Amino acid sequence: MASTMSERPPFLTGTPLRVLVGLVLVVNGMFPALWILFTSLKAENELMLKPITWLPHAPTLANYLRAFTDQPLLLFLFNSFMVAILSTALTLFISVLAAYALARLHIRGRDLILSAIIAVSTFPLVTLLVPLFEIMRTLGLLNTWTSLVLPYTVLSLPVCTLILVSFFEGIPRDLENSAMIDGCTRLGALFKIVVPLSAPGVFTAGILAFVNSWDEFLLALSFNSNPQLRTLPVGITLYQGEFAFPWPVISAALVVGIVPVAVLIVIFQERVVSGLTSGGIKG
């Protein structure tokens, strides 16, 4: 990628210019996150100053202390994490199977099925809140992680399937065939040959699914009333009062919520981008 890029004289040759461009990118992407970070270090009175302050005058960690002591923030993180991991795993499993069928098997109406998967998922979940609640109650799933894992899986299924289909199509059939000649079943070949070869695509799909479920609010509020099962987005709203909106404490909680995702991104960034590289193209 970038290493081969350097063989060609880059467009912006001067290092200072490149640093400037990098700065623009970083400021654009990070500014709100940084602002939240600064706010989380301010006392509430400082927010009412005019003109507003950028860097905190008297940085304090008190908001973080409150964020962890006023509400069980670690528990929220744990729940969010578990729900996200479980739904990511389920999304990947289901979309790998579906994508393989769509990419490899000669199915009549393949495009129709693919369109149906995408189209069906264009339905905003907000409007399905009540029937979904009834389904979860009938299945006895209210106040469980599962009640969130299932809809979150649906949330990410179309994108993940689309990405994986294009990945699987890019893998030579011969590899699979020879594995099957070696005695692998078709599914064995899928999980031993195709999936490992599409690792970047699987990673991309995984990260997409993870972030989607990490962010969801409405279903989490409605299905899991048990305080022990609250996820982070729901938990963060608990720092407000009926009227009060304590930005500094909420900012601290938000920072704590963003960090795991940021870490995940930094660890997997190479794979996410290269995954999209080969995945996004063929559609």
Place this chain on the structure above:
Amino acid sequence: MKLNRSLTLLLAGAAMTLTASAASAQTNLRVFVSSQHRPDVWRKAFDMYEAKNPSVKVTIETGGNTSEAQAQYLNTIMTAKDASLDVMILDVIRPAQYAAAGWTVAFNDVIGKDADTYMKRYLPAYAEANTVDGKIVALPAFADAMFLYYRKDLLEKYGIEAPKTWDELTAAAKKVMEGEKDPNLQGLSFQGKAIEGAVCTFLLPYWSMGKQLVSNGKLNFDREAAVKSLAMWKGFVDQGVAKKNISEVATDDTRKEFQAGNVLFAVNWSYAWGQFQGADSAVKDKVGVVKLPAVKGGEPASCLGGWEWGVSAYSNNKTEAQKFVQFASSPEVSEFMAINAALLPQFGEVYTDADVTKAVPWFASARPVVETAKTRPVTPRYNEVSDIIRTTVNAVLAGTSTPEQGAEQMEGRLRRVLR
């Protein structure tokens, strides 16, 4: 009832729950409590009930931290006809809606014939807010109202009395602002953002002119009074008494700005008092609180807040739940919550109770204000009414419609909802 007595009860309760825990055939009541209103203190109050009724176990449920989030949560559960909640605490604007949807059961049967006398114990506005077509749809949990907060120090400095009319307030604000020459000082802060508070904003002067929005479930719109009300608020902006971006101001913005010392007069709910007197407040001990002003020649009017207990129609323990609510809405609990959670009582006499005035002295001055408070329209379609009013108030304050246009649109849209 004395504080000591509640403590004794509490201890007795603790002891009794220990012994009763082995007993079988318990009724488990699941009670939805708003988590912004001290569920920890409610828990102690409910412990007293468990002590008196060993066969009943009360579990507290919460969900969402604002009236709106809670409505979203409860609406989902109730639309799905779920039996998981027996008792719900409801914002005062909701009991009528919940009753019309068939989500709550009326209390008339358990209270019996003297329902009138029973309801007369409460402040009159609460009797009204919880009665729909003669049915008692909920019982009050605690009270709230809008107050006029002012800077005692600044008014004293300029030798001004707390204003009794909005005109006096304007004059006072202008005088202080001219004298202080502080560009950050606002004369008046109120709620102009399209939130529930903006409904009260509109109704305060409208009520003060002696007008009602809804009577007997029918729209009773007085266009002239509505124009005057909208024009009065817009006038504060145009005269520089309120700031230009008042259409951005929500309830807590008013509180924060007053607390930072940037506001002379503020319209806000009772929660603000505790915050103004907090350790990190710039206005600690410089705050006065009075009734909201009246329009010239009118009566002072405040907006009634507070929360009510309703019993779910899908509950499997309706009778037990109703008995429990009668306890939770009793003067004893009211006093307990006033002392321990600073929630305003729904009974007039509790305000002047010696233990209460000792714990929260300012409640003595709160009573006359709460007594002037009027209920927002009691109608099943309140949410639609609210949406119409708040968006109009917001649009007028933002300057996108004139008070006349606003009143006209408001009337047209209200007519469609409340034929």
Place this chain on the structure above:
Amino acid sequence: MAVASNTSPMIRKSESASQWWTRWLDPSERTLAVLLLLPAALLLSLIIVYPVVRLVWTSFQNLSLTSGVPAKFSGLENYALMLEDPIFWEATWNTVLITLITVPGALVFGLALALMANLPFKRKWPVRLSLLIPWALPLSFAGLIFAWFFHSEYGVVNDILRRVGISGIIWFNSAGWAFAAICLTIIWKTSSFMALIILAGLQTIPRSLYEAADVDGAGRLRQFFEITLPLLKPAIVVALIFRTITALQTFDIPFTMTRGGPGTSTSTLAMYIHQNTVDFLDLGYGSALAVVMFAISMCVTTVYLRMIRTKG
């Protein structure tokens, strides 16, 4: 997973292997396909199809919980009401406008970000992180944060404007500025994902194409329009599909930033559905609105998918 995989290294005779192969290929291939698609189908039926069927059914009913009247079949009445409802038209128009502004906006802005991010930076992770963070920030909080940024007094946008010497704008006081603030926020939030997909596309363009163009003496700009853009098209279409669908569902950002105000000038269809269903408890009308919105999404998806298919 339940299907046992035969891992024995035993090499089958080529004849029996081909027999085995054809066994899988022919009618049984359909069985396998059905088995593989079954989990997705089951889950989608449970979470989407069944609720949607119920929703469509509700949309033909007169079912307003606050009316105190039991549900009654009313045919197309809810749909007829919609035609005369000025707020429905306003909300739909706003939704279309938001889609028409923010989708191309995010595309252009995302393309710019991608081109910048494609420069050979020594350290790549800060650039990538700043492309990914806006995408990973929960939508509802992005709305709150930007509402605060655009606050006329305490917002950082006006602070910067004032420092530059321009007097601040009261963003949420006028329909136009409020709309602009919302669109800017949506573009910021969504352009980063757009950029990621485009960046991925950029990196698959063979270098040799540019080298050949260099030899031919084509300028940078011509190279961009004649090589880069055409080759990016498939990546862009995929990004556009998902962006357009989510744009049609715009809810959180205007909901947290303006509540649809001033007046109802910035409310969207999704917000109006939510309001009718959750606040007004008019399930019949709310369902009808949702069905209309679903129909719009379906049309757009179909058009896009057809575009992909013709691309091969």
